[in-house]
Amino acid sequence: MKKIILFLPILALFLAGCDGGDSNSSTSGTSDDSSTSTAEPLPPPVVSDINGEEISHEANDGDIIKLMHMNDTHGSIEYLPDNNEPGMAYIAGYVNEKRAQENTDVVLLSSGDMFQGSLDSNINQGKLMLDIMKEMRFDSMSIGNHEFDWGVDVLAENAQYALDSDTGDWAFPFLSGNILGPEGQYEFGHLSTTFNRGPARISIIGSIDSGVYDSIDGPIVAGYEFVNAASMVISEAQRLRASGSDIIIYSTHDVDKRVAQTIANNVDAIFTGHNHHNSVLTMTSSTSKTIPIIESSSNGRALGEVDFIYDAETDSYELGTYKNTNVLDGVISLIEDEGVQAIYDRYLDAPAQDGPVSSDSLRSLKNDKIGEITSDSKYVAYDDVNIPQSDVATMFLYAQLEAYIDSYDIVGSCYNKSRSAWTVGDITYADIYKAFPFDNATVIVAATGAQLKTWSTTTVYVDGISKTTLDNNTVYQIVTSTYIINNREEGKFNSIVNIDEDIFQRHVFYQQFLEATTPNPWG
Template identity: 30%
Template sequence: MKLLKRLSCIIMLFVFGIVMAGCQTTETNKVVEKLTILTINDFHGALEETNGEYGIARLANNFAEVTKNSEATVIISAGDMFQGTAISNYDHGKTFIDIMNEMKFDAMALGNHEFDWGLEVMQAYQDGDKSNGEANFPFLGCNIIEKSTGQLPKGVKEYQIIERGGLKIGIIGYIGYGIEEDIAVKMVENYQFTYPTTAVANVAKKLRTEENVDVVIAVGHEGTGSNESIAALTGDSKVDAIINGHTHTRYSGTIKDKDGIDVPYIQTGSAGKYYGVIELSINKDTKKVEGGTAVTKSNKTGAKSKNIEKIVDNLVEETAPVFKRVIGVATREVTRYDGASWAATALKDYANADIAFINIGGIRAQAFPIKQGEEITVSKIYEIAPFDNALKTVKLKGSDVKTLINLFTTSLNVTKDAINDEIYIDGVKLEMDKEYLVATIDYLFDNKDYPFYKGTDQVTTGILFKDILVDRVEKDQTIK
């Protein structure tokens, strides 16, 4: 009798377990009415807070709060995440990768600055070897083609498929056409970027017809340039939402597709000051997207993730002896353009050249203004000029120097007489046939669109531009 009772209990527990498992499966597969997409772009290594505001720990908490209050959430980056601050550059974004894993990013489109250290650095985060760091999410770029093979580079995928909220979701990554121009020649010479819309259309069709996805999201390291054409894709190539990056602007909106459905698009500025929230409305019966909205939200204040804060604090402590070292104090407020002219002059003086040229894009806006009385650290210089650009010198004729003066930021010893169309270097009129010793950075020098390659006595020093700036501040104890 006791045996029968025991068997009955076991059978009842077994049946109860099957029923509960069925309930859990049903709940997991339940189709949501709203799919939430959290976005970020062009974070540029801004892991630390700025005067008690922003920072990755605060972003992590904001993402967690939105996720907690949403039916289903996808987290996506539109690229340029790592390069830009001393502590992120310190380990080539390895710690940042760990943070993104902790935050459960689903995918990331590659940006131009993911090429800055050589694409092989990013590829190492996808090689399966956890000892050198490993991303738990893919790097996407459906239109990044390796010239030697005609295929995607190793470690780069066209798309990622995830299942969330009872939906099968395809995420396509792309990079803007022509953005090769924003990458050092030696870092991108083996790759080409094809037209985004064509590539996205082909991948979207594959996702819908072969992978049977319900939702397609396109994330591109590009401004709005391709948005209209991507939103206009129809049928099996239809895209339901678009995430932008690269231009460091903040916007959100919708574009009506040919069926009158709102396709949301978004970009969140840069340095983690804002993040994006896209909400897609889902028909629970058909699993089709019936429209969407997009908004940017501030990351300025709020609680911080304790786990992420600890990771950042440990990295700051580890690197403090190098990067937190005070090397000067600002004697007046320094704007970005003040900083650019000063940096070009420091380059000229270091090389003992007649004139120096830099591009304003290499002097980062997020580092400014520098307030009067503010301490200048090594970290601040690396924030001003984070890239591994190196000094090159060359002798150029005055006619080529004039061309460059009209294109780039120059050292402070250059003046212009706009009325008479004359240029003076150190107060002496520029002579078209005379040779001048010119200092610049390899990012500009190696670009054959500019006349540096035509000059004589070309010298590659290998000396980093940012280290020259550190030396100059140490010498002057300020930014003059």
């Protein structure tokens, strides 16, 4: 039987916050201010020995604890070598190789944004990725801004699913102990997890930076606060060190590649996410130790690796090599993890539905042709092959304009950007999904010319109208998304004319491709 040792009063609070009750679990994230507690919040929850691992042996000189790290994977489960995306089965194979090395034990962690970004992951709201992470034996995942994208109910469900050993042979916690809920208590994430690995006692502390708050659709996190985590991280690191942890790791989803010096003074390694940087930096602690700070690109394009080597003379783990590794660098032999691939295949072969778009299998939904862009398109780069992200976005803007211009008196189409580039050839729903993965409803707003002139988000207008020719006093209609009006152009319009709550950008683009009778429908 697995042994789980928890700080029980704190865990009870966490589970109460995750069970889907009360106003703070609605997908809008709103709360009644009159009911918000003014009492001091209880400390955020921590978890210990969740998988019941025992110390395997007494440490020997030269034993290695290898930390392996991912961030901002964004649902990149499929092997896509043209995008330099190894896919999770090959990443798992690489991790397995490291686990098999002599005198080496692996700690595997994520600094957030694991789910949102692909049809594979989004259509099941992260469950496929969670099943894969359990199969790979992840030790923790710090919460990123995109973990909120499906609302706080789904975030709470996914956190509990990861923590539940009944949904697989392995369990791991979501970390980020600084998310303060509308009721004045910490929610969703544990502050730390501690466990035995090989001969060592390991602790991971997690947080989400307040700087990523504005990256989340406003109504979802209304009433929530990402409090400054520095003091709680430092206190927790000191508590863990005093309790016997050999290696203390800090994992954060953070807009800044560096962290406070006071945090670096109290931990042994730092991993970050959010910026999609392939970054290896260092800080020097107050005791002259080198502290590696690693962010590992995105979409599985890099894995962070930090080695700690046991020194028998000092009876401590000393920093060894630290780096990011590209699994597709041509040097590493690709080995597929059969268990991970089997999980993926099971999901691929199941019926799939994404709002108005459906198929008898996820595999068909991903791969069936719905349109074509040829090298003759004006949006193709000079190499006659690639379609830059900005031009994918422009095609979408014209498609969105076409979709609504006959039903509404709109003069423009607005959206911020595509998340991926394309190449010429057949276009599939998977291509569209990767470019526009977010569940942002399509909305038509009325705004004066003066208001629209203050908008900074990319907009295309009907022929004969441009931003500079708008009359300041005339009221116009624009089609855009709820994310744009809630987060980027908030308050810069008069009224909402219509919201298609269940029609997202990818659905609009998909339908316009289906209705097109020729390749290159937008030139």
